Amino acid sequence: xxxxxxxxxxxxxxxxxxxxxxxxxxxxxxxxxxxxxxxxxxxxxxxxxxxxxxxxxxxxxxxxxxxxxxxxxxxxxxxxxxxxxxxxxxxxxxxxxxxxxxxxxxxxxxxxxxxxxxxxxxxxxxxxxxxxxxxxxxxxxxxxxxxxxxxxxxxxxxxxxx
Amino acid sequence: xxxxxxxxxxxxxxxxxxxxxxxxxxxxxxxxxxxxxxxxxxxxxxxxxxxxxxxxxxxxxxxxxxxxxxxxxxxxxxxxxxxxxxxxxxxxxxxxxxxxxxxxxxxxxxxxxxxxxxxxxxxxxxxxxxxxxxxxxxxxxxxxxxxxxxxxxxxxxxxxxxxxxxxxxxxxxxxxxxxxxxxxxxxxxxxxxxxxxxxxxxxxxxxxxxxxxxxxxxxxxxxxxxxxxxxxxxxxxxxxxxxxxxxxxxxxxxxxxxxxxxxxxxxxx
Ligand SMILES: Cc1cc2nc3c(=O)[nH]c(=O)nc-3n(C[C@H](O)[C@H](O)[C@H](O)COP(=O)(O)OP(=O)(O)OC[C@H]3O[C@@H](n4cnc5c(N)ncnc54)[C@H](O)[C@@H]3O)c2cc1C
Ligand code: FES
Ligand code: FES
Numbered sequence: 001x002x003x004x005x006x007x008x009x010x011x012x013x014x015x016x017x018x019x020x021x022x023x024x025x026x027x028x029x030x031x032x033x034x035x036x037x038x039x040x041x042x043x044x045x046x047x048x049x050x051x052x053x054x055x056x057x058x059x060x061x062x063x064x065x066x067x068x069x070x071x072x073x074x075x076x077x078x079x080x081x082x083x084x085x086x087x088x089x090x091x092x093x094x095x096x097x098x099x100x101x102x103x104x105x106x107x108x109x110x111x112x113x114x115x116x117x118x119x120x121x122x123x124x125x126x127x128x129x130x131x132x133x134x135x136x137x138x139x140x141x142x143x144x145x146x147x148x149x150x151x152x153x154x155x156x157x158x159x160x161x162x
Numbered sequence: 163x164x165x166x167x168x169x170x171x172x173x174x175x176x177x178x179x180x181x182x183x184x185x186x187x188x189x190x191x192x193x194x195x196x197x198x199x200x201x202x203x204x205x206x207x208x209x210x211x212x213x214x215x216x217x218x219x220x221x222x223x224x225x226x227x228x229x230x231x232x233x234x235x236x237x238x239x240x241x242x243x244x245x246x247x248x249x250x251x252x253x254x255x256x257x258x259x260x261x262x263x264x265x266x267x268x269x270x271x272x273x274x275x276x277x278x279x280x281x282x283x284x285x286x287x288x289x290x291x292x293x294x295x296x297x298x299x300x301x302x303x304x305x306x307x308x309x310x311x312x313x314x315x316x317x318x319x320x321x322x323x324x325x326x327x328x329x330x331x332x333x334x335x336x337x338x339x340x341x342x343x344x345x346x347x348x349x350x351x352x353x354x355x356x357x358x359x360x361x362x363x364x365x366x367x368x369x370x371x372x373x374x375x376x377x378x379x380x381x382x383x384x385x386x387x388x389x390x391x392x393x394x395x396x397x398x399x400x401x402x403x404x405x406x407x408x409x410x411x412x413x414x415x416x417x418x419x420x421x422x423x424x425x426x427x428x429x430x431x
Binding site for chain 1: 163164165166167168169170172192195196199200203204212214216217240263264265266267269270348349350
């Protein structure tokens with residue numbers, strides 16, 4: 001990135017940690033997360049809001065980090081896929097993805113996980129139709145989606161038993 | 163791709179925002195960013211300055227006004243879907259908003275941004291035209307009130323001046339019962355075509371979106387005795403919105419959307 005661009009000092013809260021950063025206003029939140037903070041779990045695909053690979057949570061709700069500028073995330077809590085991953089092992093939803101073969105190349109997976117986890121957090125009894133509707137904003141080129149839906153259903157049912 | 167460089171201001175109040183627009187001719191409002199930022203990422207739009215209005219709480223209000231609702235321009239689509247007051251007084255607005263994009267898009271996109279963007283297939287533009295809502299806009303010169311008919315001029319074109327900001331949308335409560343239907347290839351896509359219809363007694367109206375250069379509302383003097391009559395009547399009306407012969411397919415979709423929307427009323431949904 002060119003260094004001559006004017007930078008703005010911001011405080012960014014990501015996964016519970018506050019970072020002080022100098023950013024150019026034109027840098028997307030996705031690029032700030034990846035390039036400034038090394039949080040490369042957030043993937044960048046289309047940069048036009050369509051694919052969902054860059055999905056993160058802003059104050060607990062899924063948003064496109066390619067359609068927000070890093071400067072705009074000041075004063076909010078940003079959560080990335082690293083933030084919903086336990087320090088050792090996998091979350092129940094991640095385990096369900098593994099067990100149900102819900103990923104192949106894995107490019108879509110962080111966005112899928114964040115969307116599905118946000119849905120289950122808000123609605124632990126989400127029905128298959130609601131799960132499919134929520135995931136319709138995340139594209140996957142590999143799995144054909146069925147295994148992803150299976151995984152989310154399994155995580156939902158495991159959560160219900162717990 | 164990445165956007166061109168721009169100056170960035172966070173406006174703390176409507177006054178600050180309109181002052182910035184007055185002082186900087188190259189400035190543009192940044193609301194939810196769900197239409198503007200894709201254009202900037204592809205360098206189809208290169209504003210020299212962005213005035214971010216996301217922190218202006220005064221623009222994020224929903225209130226009862228006369229028989230309808232006054233909705234601040236910064237109210238996000240997902241809130242339109244979930245808000246209790248809207249569900250109670252203007253459920254058709256919640257229904258329309260639920261068809262916008264995907265959850266993550268609705269969590270950011272705003273009603274003001276959708277109306278300023280004026281996509282001919284936008285659900286909220288259609289609803290404003292269907293219910294003949296009023297847009298309240300402000301600049302350093304003062305306040306203007308424009309009806310939806312005056313505001314929407316055509317393809318992505320409105321009567322908004324570059325120095326003006328939409329502050330509020332006033333939507334009167336509908337008379338009669340209403341239905342909404344749209345046809346999309348996948349959930350979350352922009353509609354190929356859609357319809358909002360109303361019925362009171364034998365008469366009512368239909369508003370189509372996604373065909374033509376902006377949504378249009380047509381009076382219906384008689385909804386017809388049966389599906390056949392209704393289909394023929396709607397087909398004739400929809401022809402008036404066709405821009406070219408090759409839109410025949412779209413016209414068929416539009417007619418079917420209106421039929422479905424009407425059926426919704428009949429089924430009491
Ligand atoms: C994948 C995807 C799918 C989508 N699907 C749909 C869909 O099915 N239906 C649909 O209707 N929309 C859809 N959208 C667009 C979405 O509704 C946008 O939220 C909306 O069009 C713009 O609102 P915004 O708040 O994001 O505005 P922004 O992108 O911030 O701004 C859009 C334009 O409006 C101007 N503006 C914004 N606020 C104001 C204001 N208060 N006063 C004056 N000017 C203002 C900006 O300067 C800019 O020119 C989709 C978007 C994406 C990315
Ligand atoms: S990269 Fe953000 S939605 Fe595709
Ligand atoms: S696993 Fe490859 S895109 Fe989904």
